[in-house]
Amino acid sequence: EFDLLSGSISSKVSHNIRPQYSKVSEFCTELTGITPGELEGEKNFSEFLDMIKEGFPHLKNYT
Template sequence: MARKLDRVYIVDIEATCWKEKRPDGQISEIIQVGIVEFDLPSGSISSKVSHNIRPQYSKVSEFCTELTGITPGELEGEKNFSQVYDMIKERFPHLKNYTWASYGNYDRKHLKEMSDLHKRPYLFGRTHINIKNLFALKWGLKEEVGMRKALRILNKELVGQH
């Protein structure tokens, strides 16, 4: 099936992380996923969702809280990855038919790993835009830059946590 090009989905995730070595028995798990549906003809956001996800195989470290702003307490009682997966699939049933994007490849790889871990088909289509790479090409940079630096180049402020 040909890709539909009237919208693009922009995805951002946060995952458990540690300042030093990962503790034995833990894995890096997605603890938050945000999806924006961007309508290309109108140039506007047509839909957006954000879900916190309760980790099943790891704990949110102090370092992770400093980095993401997400505390362990915020995730207590939240849905697990499989439950959030089902919610996203219901809300955006045709994700596979559209191009999607993220800032770098980390989100793409981690979403695939988590889908495999939970024995779920990958929600997203094959066509992925690496915004980090595209930004460097567009601005004639010698290498990819982090989001904060990209925003400084654009003279924009970061909204939220990173």
């Protein structure tokens, strides 16, 4: 969430996105700490984008 008056970020969210066409490699796990098991049940990019569109209907004209 961005505060227009102060110009600062007042809150933020993060989401994991499950890879659609590949698996989380050992290198990625070592680099990020994210394991394949942590991404089970997470949305893939397409599903995540649909969720964003639902939350911000005014963006539908731009995607």
